[in-house]
Amino acid sequence: MLKQRWAAASSSTSLKATSPAAADTASYRKAKNRLPGLxxxxxTTPTTKPPLTFPGQLAQSTxxxxxxxxxxxxxxxxxxxxxxxxxxxxxxxxxxxxxGKPLAYLDxxxxxxxxxxxxxxxxxxxxxxxxxxxxxxxxxxxxxxxAYEEARAKIARLINASSPNxxxxxxxxxxxxxxxxxxxxRTNVGLGEGIILTEMEHHSNxxxxxxxxxxxxxxxxxxxxxxxxxxxxxxxxxxLESGEIKLVTMTHVSNVLGTINPIRExxxxxxxxGCRVLVDAAQSVPHMPVDVQDMDCDFLAFSGHKMxxxxxxxxxxxxxxxxxxxxxxHGGGEMIREVHLYESTWRDPPYRFEAGTTNIAGxxxxxxxxxxxxxxxxxxxxxxxxxxxxxxxxxxxKVKGVKIxxxxxxxAKAGVISFNLGDxxxxxxxxxxxxxxxxxxxxxxxxxxxxxxxxVSSTTRASVYVYNTEDEIxxxxxxxxxxxxxxxx
Amino acid sequence: xxxxxxxxxxxxxxxxxxxxxxxHAQIHARDTNxxxxxxxxxxxxxxxRNTVRDVRFNGQGCAISQASASMLTELVKxxxxxxxxxxxxxxxxxxxxxxxxxxxxxxxxxxxxxxxxGVYNYIGSTDATKDELSSL
Ligand SMILES: Cc1ncc(COP(=O)(O)O)c(C=O)c1O
Numbered sequence: 001m002l003k004q005r006w007a008a009a010s011s012s013t014s015l016k017a018t019s020p021a022a023a024d025t026a027s028y029r030k031a032k033n034r035l036p037g038l039x040x041x042x043x044t045t046p047t048t049k050p051p052l053t054f055p056g057q058l059a060q061s062t063x064x065x066x067x068x069x070x071x072x073x074x075x076x077x078x079x080x081x082x083x084x085x086x087x088x089x090x091x092x093x094x095x096x097x098x099x100g101k102p103l104a105y106l107d108x109x110x111x112x113x114x115x116x117x118x119x120x121x122x123x124x125x126x127x128x129x130x131x132x133x134x135x136x137x138x139x140x141x142x143x144x145x146x147a148y149e150e151a152r153a154k155i156a157r158l159i160n161a162s163s164p165n166x167x168x169x170x171x172x173x174x175x176x177x178x179x180x181x182x183x184x185x186r187t188n189v190g191l192g193e194g195i196i197l198t199e200m201e202h203h204s205n206x207x208x209x210x211x212x213x214x215x216x217x218x219x220x221x222x223x224x225x226x227x228x229x230x231x232x233x234x235x236x237x238x239x240l241e242s243g244e245i246k247l248v249t250m251t252h253v254s255n256v257l258g259t260i261n262p263i264r265e266x267x268x269x270x271x272x273x274g275c276r277v278l279v280d281a282a283q284s285v286p287h288m289p290v291d292v293q294d295m296d297c298d299f300l301a302f303s304g305h306k307m308x309x310x311x312x313x314x315x316x317x318x319x320x321x322x323x324x325x326x327x328x329x330h331g332g333g334e335m336i337r338e339v340h341l342y343e344s345t346w347r348d349p350p351y352r353f354e355a356g357t358t359n360i361a362g363x364x365x366x367x368x369x370x371x372x373x374x375x376x377x378x379x380x381x382x383x384x385x386x387x388x389x390x391x392x393x394x395x396x397x398k399v400k401g402v403k404i405x406x407x408x409x410x411x412a413k414a415g416v417i418s419f420n421l422g423d424x425x426x427x428x429x430x431x432x433x434x435x436x437x438x439x440x441x442x443x444x445x446x447x448x449x450x451x452x453x454x455x456v457s458s459t460t461r462a463s464v465y466v467y468n469t470e471d472e473i474x475x476x477x478x479x480x481x482x483x484x485x486x487x488x489x
Numbered sequence: 490x491x492x493x494x495x496x497x498x499x500x501x502x503x504x505x506x507x508x509x510x511x512x513h514a515q516i517h518a519r520d521t522n523x524x525x526x527x528x529x530x531x532x533x534x535x536x537x538r539n540t541v542r543d544v545r546f547n548g549q550g551c552a553i554s555q556a557s558a559s560m561l562t563e564l565v566k567x568x569x570x571x572x573x574x575x576x577x578x579x580x581x582x583x584x585x586x587x588x589x590x591x592x593x594x595x596x597x598x599x600x601x602x603x604x605x606x607g608v609y610n611y612i613g614s615t616d617a618t619k620d621e622l623s624s625l
Contacts, residue, residue: 425551427525428494431593435492443525457526457549486494487552488503 082384087376088467090115101437104472109255109283109416109463110441111305114369118308121368125361133360134334134351148360151367152350158370158378159300160291161317168323168350169363172314173282174204176301177249179316179329179353180278181208184299187327188276189246191217196239196248196275198223198231199453202255203446205280209249223250225453229257229406236266240273248277252284256445256461257406258389258413260284267296276322282306286373286465287414288382292317304362308466309369313362316353323349330355373466381466385415388464388473392417395477401489402480405454418445418459421480422489426458429483433460436479438472493587494552501556506563511545516570518607522599524592527554531562531603539570551596553585558600560584565604574608576601578625598625 088094091113096103105113131141133148149164156164170176185208189195195209199222213220221239224232231250239245248270252263267277278299284290285300286307292300299322304313318326328335328346332355337345346352373381393410396402401422407413421429426442433440441461444451451457462476483489514532521528527550534543544566546558561581565573581601582589589597602625609618 425525427527427551427593427596428553431493431553431590434590486492486499488499 082376082380084384084467084469088469090117090372091467092116092119094467098437098439099435104436104438104468104475106462106464106468106472106476107439107441108286108306108465108468109461111311112286112308112465113467114310115308115372117372118310118365118368122310122361122365125364130361132357144360144364147364147367151363151370154367154370155315155317158290158374159285159317160293162293163320165348165350166317166320166323168316168318168353169358170301170314170316170353171312171359172303172305173202173280173301174314176299176314176316177205177278177280178208180299180301180318181212183326183329183353184276184318184322185209185212185247186216189216189218192244193218194221194239194242194245195219196221196223196236196245196250196270198250198261199225200229200231200254200257200259200447200450201249201251202280202282203448205249205251205278206449218246221245222449225450228408229254229259230412231259231261231266237269240269240275243273245270245273245275248275249280250278251280251282252290253281253287253414253416254406254447254450255283255416256418256447256450256459258416258418258463259406260412260414263297264295271296283414283416286381287378287385289378298322304366304369307366307369308372309366310359310362313359313366315366318349320349323353326353328352328355332356334358376466382414384466385464386411388468388470389413389415389417391470391473392462392464392476395473396480399477399480399484401484405456405459415465416461416463418461420456420459421484422487424483424487424489426460428487429460429480432483432486433476433479436475436482438476438479440476493585493589493593495586498552498556498585498587501559502552505546505555505559507545507559507566508547509545510547511543514543514545516607516611518603518610520599520603520606522550522554522595525550525554525596527551527596527599529554529558529600529603531558531600531607533565533573533604533607535570541565541568541570541573546600550599553589553593554596554599557581557585557597558603561600561604570608570612573604574612576604601625 093113094103094105129140129143131144133141133145135141152164152167155167161167170179189212195213195218197206197209197220209220212218223235223239226232248266250261250266253260263279270277276298278301279295279297281290281300281302285302298319300317302315305311335347335352335355337347390410393404396417396419397404403420405418420426430440430442443458445461511532511534514534516533516535519530527548529546529548532545533541536542544562546562548555548558564576564584578598578601581598585597602622605622
């Protein structure tokens with residue numbers, strides 16, 4: 001049933017040869033060929049491009065080198081559909097047994113698992129071309145630099161930035177937001193001026209602004225939430241009309257409720273008032289196509305580890321004219337043009353903001369992760385996550401005593417489902433699920449103001465990604481029912 | 490594997506013993522587990538021979554934190570303050586039984602930490618006691 005819905009929903013977008021993924025992959029391969037040292041064939045790299053599929057061509061089709069019986073059933077009306085079984089093969093960790101049961105990993109909103117491609121690329125970097133970038137004149141330094149800059153270009157293509165120079169490598173969303181607060185914010189948000197946030201922000205999009213507000217005598221204004229987890233637009237308009245707002249900063253997708261905010265509308269209205277807009281895209285870039293030029297955001301932040309990449313690497317995107325005016329965030333090597341005893345001059349962006357030796361392996365690994373996701377197709381991932389979110393709503397919603405938070409319509413959500421069962425504490429729920437090999441998150445999810453708004457101390461959160469299946473959701477539901485029996489809900 | 494949620498734990502969670510307020514408690518402490526938001530408060534009334542005459546806990550949170558607090562109150566009742574001071578992690582864990590992950594260990598030991606904080610405030614703490622508390 002679910003498979004059919006996937007097929008129908010993704011039918012117009014899933015043909016590989018026409019997707020941007022194909023272009024990405026091709027240029028990546030080219031990049032590798034420029035670096036002879038890198039041209040080691042990888043076990044999981046398909047040697048031939050998967051063919052376009054037509055009616056009657058079902059069982060022979062291969063994608064990413066796998067052919068399975070199941071796959072044949074995944075082709076409906078001759079259109080290639082999402083094949084989760086093949087994707088699962090790419091993630092070695094999914095072979096693990098937890099308490100004797102296969103790991104059902106439902107905590108991708110915290111961090112995603114890594115495909116073999118990414119793991120292998122990290123190994124290859126360290127064993128074949130590890131060197132510092134932008135410094136050495138020798139062969140492997142040149143290779144490392146090329147791979148590092150190619151990763152930057154891949155990120156720019158993924159989010160449709162107008163140039164790779166608008167892409168700054170940082171540790172993650174948190175550092176990206178702190179960078180904007182301390183560099184742009186300190187010079188642009190002054191005494192008595194305001195910043196608009198929302199009640200559904202992650203702590204990393206609250207605390208940096210509190211720090212800035214203290215430093216500069218600015219103030220914070222919050223957009224409230226409806227009971228079903230949507231932003232209250234009137235709050236936003238009222239705050240904007242106060243006339244002293246310099247920045248709007250909000251999440252694209254809530255990491256607790258899953259709510260997808262109508263970010264373009266908000267950006268358009270903020271721009272009319274001359275405000276800049278920062279988008280926390282930690283939960284959106286991994287799950288859907290995001291186009292910064294179409295969205296017209298001024299800043300966008302996301303984390304590599306939430307999209308199959310390594311930890312410790314993330315991205316700040318900002319429009320070029322804004323970046324050019326921004327002072328450095330950290331001082332050190334790599335970010336300077338000239339250093340004298342008492343003053344220095346800065347390099348142009350993005351290097352002005354990448355002081356010291358950065359996470360080179362992480363950046364290269366993230367580039368590989370982007371190839372991986374692009375090959376599946378961000379649009380396909382979005383549909384897959386959407387269908388699973390609907391399935392969780394359907395199945396979990398039937399369990400007696402379960403309350404699901406956020407929008408009632410799962411179509412307004414992106415892969416994140418928070419719930420509670422009766423008065424069972426979320427930590428007890430998560431421990432019970434762990435006994436059944438199911439990994440979910442419990443607690444306040446770094447969003448205490450949101451928890452206060454919901455009137456709960458914690459929730460249990462299941463979040464899905466490319467590798468999750470209907471079967472795993474069935475196991476989740478069974479296990480939640482067991483918790484209900486244990487706690488006599 | 491056997492579940493940490495034994496009948497005993499669930500019973501103490503559903504029907505907590507010694508939960509409430511002791512207005513004349515000489516020993517009183519409260520702490521939270523910032524990770525989970527568990528709250529536990531311990532109150533001990535001691536007599537002139539420093540024996541625990543009465544005890545209550547109060548709080549909210551997961552079954553592990555609340556059940557272990559309740560079990561701990563039963564353990565301290567009738568003991569001298571000095572014996573209460575000597576209660577160890579292992580004593581509490583053996584009351585709970587079962588295997589706990591590191592994060593849940595914090596839930597299980599919150600009440601012991603609160604109890605010891607109260608006791609050390611009462612008898613006067615040393616640097617060694619601060620180390621002991623931070624290891625819980
Ligand atoms: C919406 C949102 N913003 C920001 C963050 C922080 O990301 P990181 O910890 O990778 O810096 C997260 C992840 O936890 C998130 O979900």
